[in-house]
Amino acid sequence: xxxxxxxxxxxxxxxxxxxxxxxxxxxxxxxxxxxxxxxxxxxxxxxxxxxxxxxxxxxxxxxxxxxxxxxxxxxxxxxxxxxxxxxxxxxxxxxxxxxxxxxxxxxxxxxxxxxxxxxxxxxxxxxxxxxxxxxxxxxxxxxxxxxxxxxxxxxxxxxxxxxxxxxxxxxxxx
Amino acid sequence: xxxxxxxxxxxxxxxxxxxxxxxxxxxxxxxxxxxxxxxxxxxxxxxxxxxxxxxxxxxxxxxxxxxxxxxxxxxxxxxxxxxxxxxxxxxxxxxxxxxxxxxxxxxxxxxxxxxxxxxxxxxxxxxxxxxxxxxxxxxxxxxxxxxxxxxxxxxxxxxxxxxxxxxxxxxxxxxxxxxxxxxxxxxxxxxxxxxxxxxxxxxxxxxxxxxxxxxxxxxxxxxxxxxxxxxxxxxxxxxxxxxxxxxxxxxxxxxxxxxxxxxxxxxxxxxxxxxxxxxxxxxxxxxxxxxxxxxxxxxxxxxxxxxxxxxxxxxxxxxxxxxxxxxxxxxxxxxxxxxxxxxxxxxx
Numbered sequence: 001x002x003x004x005x006x007x008x009x010x011x012x013x014x015x016x017x018x019x020x021x022x023x024x025x026x027x028x029x030x031x032x033x034x035x036x037x038x039x040x041x042x043x044x045x046x047x048x049x050x051x052x053x054x055x056x057x058x059x060x061x062x063x064x065x066x067x068x069x070x071x072x073x074x075x076x077x078x079x080x081x082x083x084x085x086x087x088x089x090x091x092x093x094x095x096x097x098x099x100x101x102x103x104x105x106x107x108x109x110x111x112x113x114x115x116x117x118x119x120x121x122x123x124x125x126x127x128x129x130x131x132x133x134x135x136x137x138x139x140x141x142x143x144x145x146x147x148x149x150x151x152x153x154x155x156x157x158x159x160x161x162x163x164x165x166x167x168x169x170x171x172x173x174x
Numbered sequence: 175x176x177x178x179x180x181x182x183x184x185x186x187x188x189x190x191x192x193x194x195x196x197x198x199x200x201x202x203x204x205x206x207x208x209x210x211x212x213x214x215x216x217x218x219x220x221x222x223x224x225x226x227x228x229x230x231x232x233x234x235x236x237x238x239x240x241x242x243x244x245x246x247x248x249x250x251x252x253x254x255x256x257x258x259x260x261x262x263x264x265x266x267x268x269x270x271x272x273x274x275x276x277x278x279x280x281x282x283x284x285x286x287x288x289x290x291x292x293x294x295x296x297x298x299x300x301x302x303x304x305x306x307x308x309x310x311x312x313x314x315x316x317x318x319x320x321x322x323x324x325x326x327x328x329x330x331x332x333x334x335x336x337x338x339x340x341x342x343x344x345x346x347x348x349x350x351x352x353x354x355x356x357x358x359x360x361x362x363x364x365x366x367x368x369x370x371x372x373x374x375x376x377x378x379x380x381x382x383x384x385x386x387x388x389x390x391x392x393x394x395x396x397x398x399x400x401x402x403x404x405x406x407x408x409x410x411x412x413x414x415x416x417x418x419x420x421x422x423x424x425x426x427x428x429x430x431x432x433x434x435x436x437x438x439x440x441x442x443x444x445x446x447x448x449x450x451x452x453x454x455x456x457x458x459x460x461x462x463x464x465x466x467x468x469x470x471x472x473x474x475x476x477x478x479x480x481x482x483x484x485x486x487x488x489x490x491x492x493x494x495x496x497x498x499x500x501x502x503x504x505x506x507x508x509x510x511x512x513x514x515x516x517x518x519x520x521x522x
Contacts, residue, residue: 097484
């Protein structure tokens with residue numbers, strides 16, 4: 001390859017090119033294809049369905065802190081998905097945001113388009129996965145499921161704290 | 175209260191206009207700001223208190239300035255919003271809502287909301303020196319541009335209505351025959367658009383990151399510091415106590431507001447850890463707890479904006495700001511442990 005020529009010419013400076021190319025070749029194609037498939041799929045889900053879902057099933061804790069953050073991130077992507085919180089009860093809004101934003105990065109393992117502006121965690125993590133010849137799906141699903149467990153706990157704790165803070169403020173006002 | 179007093183005293187000077195020029199390295203043509211009875215608050219959304227730029231604008235316009243991290247401001251009441259966004263999220267949301275946005279960092283439109291960031295509503299790289307009184311009357315009116323867009327939308331919906339009506343007149347048989355072709359072109363259009371968006375975000379977000387990463391890691395090996403790097407990464411992220419300490423440290427409310435901006439520290443740490451794991455210096459299992467430990471502060475900087483997007487009341491915003499900060503502190507250790515256990519269960 002011609003790269004040998006560059007390598008001889010640059011000497012120790014070649015290390016920069018080597019690392020860049022290894023990232024580009026190892027992680028690049030997977031991210032490009034996954035972004036395209038995911039972008040196509042998330043166009044299939046309509047915004048109104050999610051708002052409807054949030055209104056109907058928003059009172060169930062398991063739905064509110066696991067499925068709803070996932071589906072709103074999947075269909076509406078990172079900054080606009082927090083509008084779904086509008087359809088929830090007032091005391092649940094901060095906790096829903098906490099759950100949704102904490103799921104921003106775990107979701108990228110399977111659905112990178114949901115947070116296409118901030119893929120840095122995925123790139124850093126995919127590099128060893130592919131280089132050590134581990135299963136991408138196993139990694140993606142594990143990251144996704146651990147993320148779901150984490151946001152359920154975080155959402156519940158934040159909801160409890162929000163209620164407590166509101167009560168404290170009402171007491172202070174009286 | 176206090177705001178209302180300022181308002182009343184400011185009544186005669188309502189016509190003052192402030193011009194904000196583009197700063198060095200910034201983007202945009204510049205903005206003309208003017209108070210109206212509906213829009214009379216300057217919102218400051220910057221880390222570490224109210225930014226001097228916001229203070230100066232408020233002083234020149236003679237209107238109140240509000241720290242949006244502590245108090246809720248209605249979108250309809252904002253004259254403009256001053257923020258320090260180096261990333262993609264905060265910078266796009268306010269232009270999308272058609273609110274004049276002043277970024278004190280020199281950023282140009284990027285991110286998923288880049289199409290909303292136009293010269294009419296956005297200017298960046300602004301310092302105190304770029305904020306001046308406007309000398310002549312100027313007629314770039316914010317309200318007018320709003321009207322124009324709504325008119326355009328009205329026209330669009332009207333034309334689509336008429337096409338639907340004419341479409342209904344077509345024969346059913348013809349529709350049935352052309353349906354496969356219609357479906358194919360419809361689907362292909364979606365796929366093409368999806369590919370376009372993928373390439374766009376790859377070029378604007380992924381490729382620059384890869385270049386930055388390669389220079390960062392390359393410079394470690396260029397100066398023969400690879401041993402030092404792997405030692406640092408091993409002792410901070412290659413064992414459970416190190417990760418737990420890191421998670422708790424990142425989730426302390428004072429830090430989390432600053433670290434949240436662009437998740438800069440977290441992304442560097444994860445990339446370095448990933449590189450070391452790929453070299454075989456650290457076990458793969460540590461990747462999972464590290465992914466959660468370096469990311470406990472995620473979204474803390476975006477919290478006031480997101481809560482105003484979901485129409486929160488002021489009381490809930492104030493309670494929520496505290497609740498999220500303390501919830502991160504409580505859950506950080508639990509999350510890292512869950513991630514470690516989950517990774518063990520998944521068989522890594």
